Amino acid sequence: MKLLKKTALVGLLLASTSAAAQTIEGPEVNWSFSMWGNPRALSAGMEAIAEEVATQTGGNFNIEIFYGGQLSGSRENLDGLQLNAFEGAAICNFYHPGKNPAWMVFSLPFLPLGDPAVDQYVRSKMFEHPAIVADMAAWNAIPYMSGLxxxxxxxxxxxxxxxxxxxxxxxxxxxGGLGDAMEALGATKQTLPAGETSTAFQRGALDAAAFPYTYAHVSFGIADEADWFTSNLAPGTSECGWVLNKTAYDSLPEQYQTLLMDLRGMGMDVEQAAYAAQDEVNLPVFKDTMEEIVYSDEQLAEFREIAGQPVWDAWIADNAEKFDSQAVFDAVWAYAEEAQAQ
Structure with a gap:
């Protein structure tokens, strides 16, 4: 029943915008977006935006998402934007930390992003932060929408x-910092692209994998290889978001630019509803087929002491000469406080 309600919510989010939409006049424009893997919860928001853009422009502005690395490999999407090979792409910050050093703040452990509403507020604000914008400007890109x-x-x-x-x-x-947190526990971190992780399990080259819970573990076949899962470790997350080709965006008529930016909130709402719907399906299967690990409050406190502040301090120090890393880190916490006060 809950799954049906959440699936219905996604439909309502789309229907509510379409019902109130009026056709926006403009020229014919066709955009291509690069994405790795298959359609999934992460891509649901961008798919919804593409549909709504086409609806509101009477089919004149079309965005097509190419999956499976058809246009570019997951680690080369920023290079493709710089070369004007396509008009938009999904990126994961930790696939290429040297290309987006400020974006690595999103991968630090134990940030105050556990509440979905706070998370959406903070990331939306951070996508406008000068250091985050500058990272993308170096690749002819602009931050568009967080993958949440x-x-x-x-x-x-x-x-x-x-x-x-x-x-x-x-x-x-x-x-990223999540990998550093695991290293603080004595683990050896590996930063494989998502699509290569299941194969690494099968070859015996990997013991465990941290992914967004639960949808990514299923989307990339990790659940098929696993014997156990943690359910309350919650060590952090990362930023696999959507960015636009700056040249292409600047070339759009103003009404198309406004439409794209106005649809970001709807897209993020669809993403979060899709993640929740996946949890409703996946969690019972996890519990039936794997051993669940639930850590005590004492264990979690110990983990945060070992892998929280020390990892934060190291990241700030390592990046201080590249950009104002302290200000970027502080901004995350300040925006979280703003969100919680609303």
Whole structure:
């Protein structure tokens, strides 16, 4: 019943905009977006925006998302934008940390992003931060819409790490500051692209993988390889969001630019509804087929002490000469406080 309600919510979000829409006049424009993997919750928001753009322009402005790396590999999407090979793309910040150093703030562990409403507010504000904008400007891109990835959890094979000491020596797919947090527990971090992770499990080259809970574990076949899953570790997340080709965006008529920007809130609402709907389906299966690891409050407090402040301090120090890393970090917390006060 809950799944049906949440699925219906996605439909209502689309219907509510379409019902009130009036056709926007303008020239014929065709855009291509680059995305790896298959259509999934992460792409649901952008798919909804593409549909609404076509509806409101009477089919004159069309956005087509190309999946499976048809246009570019997951690590090369920024390069493709710089070369004007396509008009938009999804990127994951930890696939290429050197290309988007300020964006790596989103991958720091234990940020105050667990509440979906707070998360959406903070990321929307951060997408306008000068350092975040500057990262994309270097690649002829502009930040568009956050992927709002849920908090990560870890799925793995072999013996379950029921104690924090059990992470010692495990090979864990985890990127950015989240990977640093796992290293603080003694694990070895690996930053494989999502599409290569299941194969790494099958080859015995990987013990565990951190992904947005639960949809990505299913989308990329990790759940098929795993024996256990954590359900309350919530160590952090990352930013796999959508960016636009700046040259292409600047070339749009003003009414098309306004339409794109006005639809971001709807797109993020659709994303979050899609994630919630996936959890309704996936969690019962996880519980039936895998061992669930639930850490105690004491264990979680110990993890945050080991892998929270030290990882934050190291990131700020390592990036201080590249941009105002302290200001970027502080902005996340300030926006979270704003969101909670509303």
């Amino acid at each position: 990835l849920p908090q990560y959890e870890v799925l793995g094979s072999g013996d379950a790490p029921t104690e924090l000491s059990d992470w010692e020596g495990l090979r864990v797919r985890a990127g």
